Amino acid sequence: MTALLEIRGLTKAYPGVVANDDVSFSIAPGEVHALLGENGAGKSTLVKMIYGLVRPDSGSMTLGGSAYTPAEPRAARASGVAMVFQHFSLFEALSVAENIALGMEDPPRPRDLARRIQDVSRAYGLPLDPARMVGDLSAGERQRVEIIRCLLQDPKLLIMDEPTSVLTPQEVEILFHTLRKLSSEGTAILYISHKLEEIRTLCDAATILRLGKVVGSCTPREVSAADMAEMMVGKSLATPARDASEPGEVLLHVAGLSLEPATPFGTPLRHIGMEVRAGEVLGIGGVAGNGQDELLAALSGERPVAPGMIELKGTPIGATGPEARRRAGLLCAPEERLGHAAAPDMSLIENAVLTGRVRRGLDRSGFVGWGRARAFAEEIIERFDVRTPGPAVAARALSGGNLQKYVIGREILQAPDVLVVNQPTWGVDASAAASIRQALLDLAQNGAAVVVISQDLDELLEISDRFCALNEGRLSASRPARGLTMEEIGLMLGGAHDMHDIAPEPEAAQ
Amino acid sequence: MIDPVTLIVALIIVSTPVLLAAIGELVVEKTGVLNLGVEGMMIIGAVTGFITAVETGSVTLAFLAGMAGGMILSAVFGVLTQLLLSNQVATGLALTLFGIGLAALLGVGYPGSSLPPVPDLFPASMQAIPVAGPILFSHPLIIYLAVLLVVAVWFLLQHTRTGLVIRAVGESHDAAHALGYKVIRIRFLAILFGGACAGLGGAFLSVARVQNWIEGMTAGAGWIALALVVFASWKPWRVLLGAWLFGGISALQLRLQAAEVNVPVALLDSSPYLVTIIVLVLISSDRARAALNAPAALGKVFHASG
Structure with a gap:
């Protein structure tokens, strides 16, 4: 079969880094690559070059036999290349139909468009109401908007960037069902992911990149996930582990926690209750936008609640602010690294002072002890293997994984009694993720209570003692993490949203 | 005694400069740009319009010159904020200060110059109709254009693809960029449109309403236009309502002052500003819905990456 898209020697360099170095591969029609x-x-x-957002420095592409040099996304779409973005491509305050119209070259009249949206969504099992506001949709539904936007243009090649990172297991099933149907109709799919098991179930071929170069290719069904991981990382990874231990006394007790959202598209928290004991890791799973940020804000003290809703070692602390909670031993690391966990333009030393001031004694009667602060920052860098030229560089200059190691390390080294982390390994590469998980396990081993909020269910099953699901601002009762299957977790997460044809109506999480 | 017919006529005339500036700023803000230089662009429009009217004797040319003056000043803002990525709030404030100073310089020697009359649109026979005549038919063309502009902007934003793109750029410039829309070009054009509207409003003030050039004559009308846009929740119809309210109270308080009502003059002077803002705050007090209509990317600097 002749290739649909053939890429030869694509190279793109940015100041200081070669993002793509002589990359070549090809995709056949109907292939999931x-x-x-x-x-x-x-x-x-690489995909931005294929979609016309970035122009390559050298190299060539052919699409369907003729030269392909998209100058802008419009040209790529006209040639039959469509892309579903990981994020940043929907407008929350506009309706589904308006969002779709914006991604089309020549949209039909609003009424015709609404009908076509409904036709396509029915044909591919992706129910969607064209009149709804995108800000009110769940992550899975938002992705459907993007997919339908692409499908309406009859693409020959569909690019999907990390499509499953925000979906429940059932929604992933539905997505794969849609993608297989598309592929059987002859649409090629370029599927970007680092979830190896998914790639093994879905894809026909794989190209593996490391540091901008193609380091290998394989047929995913024929090799093991561990083999692919090794090609990806260049070395084999140790699985985080710890010795089994009996949980101690209850350190953090939350009861009847309810909170209205601070933003129009936020999620209200409803009667959240949980208990975490010393030496225990509680995993809270759930698709983003189900109240994770609000829960973290309530636990960290950014949003005060009634005093009795949150108790630390028996003391009600619900009404206190973050500083008082740090003093009492409850530390938090929020999801957003730049701008929430760390101030982007301040140095690592200054960022160390921002949360470590009280517990590490970095100031005295209003004066910052810069020597002590620098020592603390250097200790974090040393202990957590943060790759940085030194503690004086701005937080913004660190890569995501390194900054994440730094902000998690900063909290861990303050010896918290309770540590709450939100998405500790989001966007972090595999080896850094493994070391962050190990650090969290070590902290629990030493007698702290750890709460991990994450969308990555594999991660939660790997490190949690108990698991509970956060769905639309409600927290399920916890269950022992050991022995839970993805199926059971999917049901706890509320299953797929209005997916009656493939998944059964989920039972309310217990 | 206050005559309601002349009051309404005055209301319409007083509100027009504010209305023009506000509807222009609304489009600018819908693309996600906050231009605080409205006052500066208005007064530049007022002075260039007035000078052109005195020198050429043509009212039409005067209005066009006012628009051009506002546009040139807004282009400065556009280059600074869109191409050189400067802070929009600081640049807008500087634009106002610059505009007021430059207008005072340009206008030296012009106060008291005599002007050509602004022609009425409808014949005298129609203006003679009782009540309806003065209210509906006694104005120059610009007043009707201003109201038509509100309708046009509403239709554009709500029912056309251009309007959808404008709203999309103001909602999330990153998403719009990812879809291939030219964020900076769209914003620049909107800024120029806003400048032309503000300049026209200023020219109307000096050439048609006051028919004189006085230093600082916009007297905060540009700031009221900015406030109108926010409190009108970025809705064209509410901008029209707010502008009329402002014009109505302004016209009324002048008549109350003339009638020597027993209220401090300072309070009467400030009443249009107070009442307009209080009423619009009450209208937009439903925070959740107002926030939904606010452009989410308002005032944020866009820098295309990757």
């Missing part, structure tokens, strides 16, 4: 690699391997730059 995986593009594998860690963060920073150059996957995003």
Whole structure:
């Protein structure tokens, strides 16, 4: 079969880094082709070149036999290349139909468009109401908007960038069902992910990138996930582990926690209750936008609640602010690294002072002890293997994984009694993720209570003692993490949203 | 005694400069740009319009010159904020200060110059109709254009693809860029449109309403236009309502002052500003819905990456 898209020697350099170095591969019509690699391997730059957002320095592409040099996304779409973005491409305050119209070259009249949206959504099992506001949709539904936007243009090649990172297991099933149907109709799919098991179930071929270069290709069904991981990272990874221990006394007790959202598209928290004991890791799973940020804000003290809703070692602390909670031993690391966990333009030393001031005694009667602060920052860098030229560089200059190691390390080294982390390994490469998980396990081993909020269910099953699901601002009762299957977790997460044809109506999480 | 017919006529005339500036700023803000230089662009429009009217004797040329003056000043803002990525709030404030100073310089020697009359649109026979005549038919063309502009902007934003793109750019410039829309070009054009509207409003003030050039004559009308846009929740119809309210109270308080009502003059002077803002705050007090209509990317600097 002749290739639909053939890429030869694509190279793109940015100041200081070669994002893609002589990349070549080809995709046949109807093929599902995986593009594998860690963060920073150059996957995003590569697909941006195919979609016309970035122009290559050298190299060539052919699409359907003729030369293909898209100058802008419009040209790529006109040639039959469509892309579903990981994020940043929907408008929350506009309706589904308006969002779709914006991604089309020549949209039909609003009424015709609404009808076509409904036709396509029915044909591919992706129910969607064209009149709804995108800000009110769940992550899975938002992705459907993007997919339908692409499908309405009859693409020959569909690019999907990390499509499953925000979906429940059932929604992933539905997505794969749609993608297989598309592929059987002759649409080629370029599938970017670092979830190896998914690639093994879905993809026909895989190209593996490391540091901008193609380091291998394989047929995913024929090799093991561990083999692919090794090609991706370049070394084998140790699984985080710890000795079994009996949980101690209850350190954090939350009861009847309810909170209205601070933003129009936020999620209200409803009667959340949980208990975490010393030496225990509680995993809270759920698709983003189900109240994770609000829960973290309530636990960290950014949003005060009634005093009795949150108790630390028996003391009600619900009404106190973050500083008082740090003093009492409750530390938090929010999801957003730049701008929430760390001030982007301040140095690592200054960022160390921002949360470590009280517990590490970095100031005295209003004066910052810069010597002590620098020592603390250097200790974090040393202990957590943060790759940085030194503690005086701005937080913004660190890569996502390194900054994440730094902000998690900063909290861990303050010896918290309770640590709450939100998405500790989001967007972090595999080896850094493994070391962060190990650090969290070590902290629990030493007698702290750890709460991990994450969308990555594999991660939660790996490190949690108990698991509960956060769905639309409600927290399920916890269950022992050991022995839970993805199926059971999917049901706890509320299953797929209005997916009656494939998944059964989920039972309310217990 | 206050005559309601002349009051309404005055209301329409007083509100027009504010209305023009506000509807222009609304489009600018819908693309996600906050231009605080409205006052500066208005007064530049007022002075260039007035000078052109005195020198050429043509009212039409005067209005066009006012628009051009506002546009040139807004282009400065556009280059600074869109191409050189400067801070929009600081640049807008500087634009106002610059505009007021430059207008005072340009206008030296012009106060008291005699002007050509602004022609009425409808014949005298129609203006003679009782009540309806003065209210509906006694104005120059610009007043009707201003109201038509509100309708046009509403239709554009709500029912056309251009309007959808404008709203999309103001909602999320990153998403719009990812879809291939030219964020900076769209914003620049909107800024120029806003400048032309503000300049026309200023020219109307000096050439048609006051028919004189006085230093600082916009007297905060540009700031009221900015406030109108926000409190009108970025809705064209509410901008029209707010402008009329402002014009109505302004016209009324002048008549109350003339009638020597027993209220401090300072309070009467400030009443249009107070009442307009209080009423619009009450209208937009439903925060959740107002926030939904606010452009989410308002005032944020866009820098295309990757």
